[in-house]
Every structure is written in C-alpha cells, then in structure tokens.
Amino acid sequence: xxxxxxxxxxxxxxxxxxxxxxxxxxxxxxxxxxxxxxxxxxxxxxxxxxxxxxxxxxxxxxxxxxxxxxxxxxxxxxxxxxxxxxxxxxxxxxxxxxxxxxxxxxxxxxxxxxxxxxxxxxxxxxxxxxxxxxxxxxxxxxxxxxxxxxxxxxxxxxxxxxxxxxxxxxxxxxxxxxxxxxxxxxxxxxxxxxxxxxxxxxxxxxxxxxxxxxxxxxxxxxxxxxxxxxxxxxxxxxxxxxxxxxxxxxxxxxxxxxxxxxxxxxxxxxxxxxxxxxxxxxxxxxxxxxxxxxxxxx
Numbered sequence: 001x002x003x004x005x006x007x008x009x010x011x012x013x014x015x016x017x018x019x020x021x022x023x024x025x026x027x028x029x030x031x032x033x034x035x036x037x038x039x040x041x042x043x044x045x046x047x048x049x050x051x052x053x054x055x056x057x058x059x060x061x062x063x064x065x066x067x068x069x070x071x072x073x074x075x076x077x078x079x080x081x082x083x084x085x086x087x088x089x090x091x092x093x094x095x096x097x098x099x100x101x102x103x104x105x106x107x108x109x110x111x112x113x114x115x116x117x118x119x120x121x122x123x124x125x126x127x128x129x130x131x132x133x134x135x136x137x138x139x140x141x142x143x144x145x146x147x148x149x150x151x152x153x154x155x156x157x158x159x160x161x162x163x164x165x166x167x168x169x170x171x172x173x174x175x176x177x178x179x180x181x182x183x184x185x186x187x188x189x190x191x192x193x194x195x196x197x198x199x200x201x202x203x204x205x206x207x208x209x210x211x212x213x214x215x216x217x218x219x220x221x222x223x224x225x226x227x228x229x230x231x232x233x234x235x236x237x238x239x240x241x242x243x244x245x246x247x248x249x250x251x252x253x254x255x256x257x258x259x260x261x262x263x264x265x266x267x268x269x270x271x272x273x274x275x276x277x278x279x280x281x282x283x284x285x286x287x288x289x290x291x292x293x294x295x296x297x298x
Contacts, residue, residue, distance in 0.1 A: 001258075001269055002272070002274060003054075003254060003272045004054040004273035005056065006235040006237030006276050007144075007204070007239050008057060008238065009038065009057070009058055009060040009241055010059075010069060011059075011063050011069065020062045020064075024061075027062060031242060032245050033060075033241045033242050034244050038241050040081065043073075043240070044080060049249075051254065052254065054081065054082065054282075055080065056081075056083070056276070057074075057082070061086075065087060065088050066086070067085045074107035082109040082282060083107055083108050084108075084110050085111050086111070087099060089114075089123055090120075090123060090129075092132075099136065102141065103141060110141055111136070113129070113147075114145075115129075115147035116149075124157075125153060133160070133161050136161075137161040140163075142167065144169055146169040146170070148175070149174070151172060151191070154166060154168070155194075155198070161197075164197060165197050165199065166195075167198075167200070167201060167279065168189055168200045170208075171200055171202055171222075172186070172200070178208050178209060179208075179209060180217075182218070183221060190225050190228035190229065193228040193230075193233075198229075198233070199279055200229055204237065204238065204239035205253075206248055206256070207239070207242055214255070215256065219260070222257075222263075231266070231275065235279070236257055258272065
C-alpha cells in the first residue's frame with residue numbers, strides 16, 4: 001500500500017548562526033526526542049528501509065518558527081516530503097504574510113499550530129490566535145493542531161469555519177499520559193467526529209504505552225478512533241525521533257498498524273496514506289493508485 005507518515009521532525013545542529021530557542025534541550029529530553037541532529041537524508045534512508053513512500057515534515061519547536069530546512073528537503077526530494085509549516089502565531093501581520101506565501105508554495109501542504117507549551121497554551125482562548133482561522137479557511141490552508149486541552153474550542157472553531165480542515169495531533173492525547181490514562185483524551189477527540197472538517201492523526205502510538213511492542217493494550221483506542229471518525233479521517237504517523245528511544249525501528253511502527261492492530265485492508269489503505277493525501281490534496285502517483293487497485297481486485 002501507499003504509506004505516508006503524517007509527522008516527522010528534521011533539524012540541524014545548534015550553531016551561533018542557527019540558535020535554538022531558550023530551554024530547547026530540556027524540552028527535547030522531556031519529550032523523549034533524540035538530541036543529535038536528524039537530517040532529511042537519514043530520514044529518507046529509514047523511509048526506504050521501512051517502505052514509507054512519503055513523510056510530512058513538521059519543523060520542530062526548538063528551532064523557533066523556521067521552515068527553511070524542511071523546504072530544502074522538499075526541494076531535494078519533492079516526491080517524498082511535504083511541509084506543515086510553522087508560523088508566528090502571536091504575530092498576526094507577519095504570520096498572515098507567511099501564510100499567503102505558503103499558499104503559493106507547492107511544498108507546503110499546510111501549517112501546524114501548537115497550544116500545549118506554557119508560552120502558547122492559552123492562545124486559542126485568549127484571542128491571540130483568532131486572526132488565523134478565517135485566513136486559513138480563505139486560503140485553503142490545512143491546519144494540524146496540537147491542543148490536548150481545547151477540544152470543545154476546536155469543535156466550535158470547526159463549526160464556525162466549515163471549509164477549514166483541522167487535523168488533531170496524536171489522537172488529542174495529553175503529553176506523558178500512558179496506557180488506559182489516554183482513554184479520556186481519546187474519547188474527547190472521538191466525540192468531535194460530528195464535525196466533518198476535523199481529522200485525527202493516530203500517531204506516535206508506542207510512546208503512550210508501557211507495554212512491550214506492539215503495544216496491543218492501545219489497539220482498542222485506535223479502534224475507537226477509527227470507528228468514530230472513519231478510516232478516511234484517521235492518519236497514521238510516527239513522530240519518529242521520539243520513538244527511537246523506545247528501541248523501535250521505523251519498520252516496527254508500520255507493522256504495528258498493518259499486522260497487529262486488526263484494521264481491515266480497506267481501512268489500512270486510508271489510514272496508512274490515502275486519507276492524508278486526499279485531505280491535503282497531495283496526489284498519489286498514478287503507479288501507486290494502480291498498484292492499490294490491483295491488490296484490491298478479487
């Protein structure tokens with residue numbers, strides 16, 4: 001099947017002319033990412049070994065609002081990478097100008113907003129980010145959102161802006177929740193299925209389990225999300241550099257869904273790649289479409 005990873009980070013080493021934001025290394029350790037740089041060449045090599053056709057690059061927060069390295073990866077390998085760009089959420093004029101540029105850039109498939117850090121946690125509810133939603137709807141910019149505690153608010157935004165496509169990160173799970181503690185967050189997210197313009201990344205799953213791979217204790221929560229949202233609105237992803245500390249390979253993260261979680265062949269076609277491509281209007285190569293059709297034929 002055609003496989004697309006809905007979230008990876010790539011970044012360069014910190015240097016005087018490319019400084020990271022204050023406290024970045026502490027956040028990297030807290031979130032379990034590896035500290036050394038992760039290049040797009042290394043990402044591509046791992047993708048090839050695991051059979052992953054494409055990956056969406058989400059520039060990491062520790063590099064600030066930079067998107068340049070992700071765009072470099074897309075220019076080098078336009079058939080393999082796309083970008084969910086960062087914008088300065090608290091700077092409307094600058095952010096709006098960047099969005100208008102991004103809307104014309106074929107490498108940029110959308111943006112990613114964060115509302116989970118102390119600095120940005122309240123920006124969804126205090127008016128800081130109000131400028132963004134109507135402009136994103138106007139420009140047709142798909143938006144990934146990391147905002148575990150603002151589910152009702154996201155639902156209200158989706159209702160006010162029905163043409164805006166919102167993709168919720170990591171099933172909406174609060175950071176560092178594990179095992180059955182994720183159930184509350186998953187249900188909150190699944191309840192948003194009533195909004196047809198809300199989608200969900202069933203991503204970074206191994207990081208939410210203390211059980212050994214393939215983390216079968218979380219299969220029921222993935223099932224709950226797919227049943228509620230439908231497979232066309234659920235997108236597999238890894239957050240790869242956060243899972244390296246769990247001793248997993250890229251191929252393991254693919255096999256978790258394709259071999260262990262009990263999804264049907266038709267569901268997997270959508271969850272593993274077709275769904276995110278359709279959501280982002282990112283055409284699947286004709287050869288891949290033909291191959292999927294041939295495999296589905298009786």
